[in-house]
Structures are given as C-alpha cells and as structure tokens.
Amino acid sequence: MSESSELVKLPTSVALHARPAGSFVRTAASFTATIEVQANGRQANGKSILEILGLGADGGAELKISASGDDAAAAVAELAQLVTHFS
Amino acid sequence: MASTNGNGFVGLVLVSHSASIAGGLAELVAQVAGPDVAIVTAGGGPDDTLGTDGGRVLEALRTADSDAGTVVLVDLGSSLLSVRAAVAELSDDEAARIVLADAPLVEGAIAAGVIASTGATLNDVARAAEEARSVRKL
Numbered sequence: 001m002s003e004s005s006e007l008v009k010l011p012t013s014v015a016l017h018a019r020p021a022g023s024f025v026r027t028a029a030s031f032t033a034t035i036e037v038q039a040n041g042r043q044a045n046g047k048s049i050l051e052i053l054g055l056g057a058d059g060g061a062e063l064k065i066s067a068s069g070d071d072a073a074a075a076v077a078e079l080a081q082l083v084t085h086f087s
Numbered sequence: 088m089a090s091t092n093g094n095g096f097v098g099l100v101l102v103s104h105s106a107s108i109a110g111g112l113a114e115l116v117a118q119v120a121g122p123d124v125a126i127v128t129a130g131g132g133p134d135d136t137l138g139t140d141g142g143r144v145l146e147a148l149r150t151a152d153s154d155a156g157t158v159v160l161v162d163l164g165s166s167l168l169s170v171r172a173a174v175a176e177l178s179d180d181e182a183a184r185i186v187l188a189d190a191p192l193v194e195g196a197i198a199a200g201v202i203a204s205t206g207a208t209l210n211d212v213a214r215a216a217e218e219a220r221s222v223r224k225l
Contacts, residue, residue, distance in 0.1 A: 051222060
C-alpha cells in the first residue's frame, strides 16, 4: 500500500469537461488504487465521471491528484501526464 | 443463441419520449465515452410524435444486441412500458443480455457510457448508471 499525490495544471484552453473528463476516468479506472481529485475546493472520486464533471475545472485550473494503493505512484504519474497534455 | 454482433464492449440503448432528447444525449455520451461503445436511440412515438413506441424500442434493442450485453436507460413513465413490451418480444437468450437501469437518463447514460468504454461487464455498467442516482449536483 502506498500513497502518492501531485499538483498539476490543466492547459489554459482545456476544461475538464466531456472528452477530457472521459479520458481521465478511463485512465483512472485502469489502476487498482483509489484516486481522488481536488479542484475549486471540491473533491471527486477519480473513477466517477459524474464527480469529475462536477468539479467544474476550467482551463488553467490547478488539480491535486491523489492516489492510495499498490499502483498509486504509477497512477498519479500517468494521470498527471495526461492532464498536462490535454489538447 | 449467442449474438454475432459486437466488439466486446457493453452497448447502450437510450429511450426517450423525444427523438431530439435521445439523439442529443447519444452525441454527448459518445463524446465522453469515445468510439468503442455502441449507442442506439429509440426516441419518439409512432409517426415521429412525442411518446414512446415498443416497435422502435425493439428495433433498437436488436440493433444494439451483442454478447457483452446492453444497458437500457429510459426517461419517463411509459418509456418503461415500451421497453417491457419490447423485451417480451425477444428470445430468452437475447433478453438475458439486457439490463434495464433504474437511473436518471442523462447522468446514468454518461456514467454507463464511460464505464462501458473501460471494457467493464454488463452488471458493472448497469451499476455505474444506477450510482448516478446518488451523485448530487450542488
């Protein structure tokens, strides 16, 4: 069991809506770790599309991605990479 | 009999009294869920009126049918009756591959579509749709 977290910024032109949010959740779901995302003072389960959409994270918003579980470090690294490369 | 359709992903059938609602929602879900999840709509009644039509639902269920299974989401009251009438026309094997989700249409379809796109099982996709009932908007 391990824990990991990272602060990342969405590209200024990409909000965490529809397509990017789906892509985030699909990636999160491929890990066994529990994943949480904080933004705008809200918190969401990284594997729940409705909660991720509910964050209302606009382009340029800062996200804190946290994971807990055996593959936590890999999950945070891959999700952070995904978020910063959204286009 | 096993179905010959499908790509291994659970599909969705969206049933609404309005063809525009069903069609617009299908577009939205496709954008969030990506290209792998089959989304079939049954919107509107006979002669393109507002309403639901068992025949149209039956056609949608047959179009969507695949070995991975299909989750059906409905909007209001009589949509459910149309789905039940349509399912009664299917063979037992076909009907066994269908789960009717007790979920809000828009949120349920989005949640189910994304989880289906991960390759999840029929029951997991239906559960994702039903979990949408407890997600608060505010």
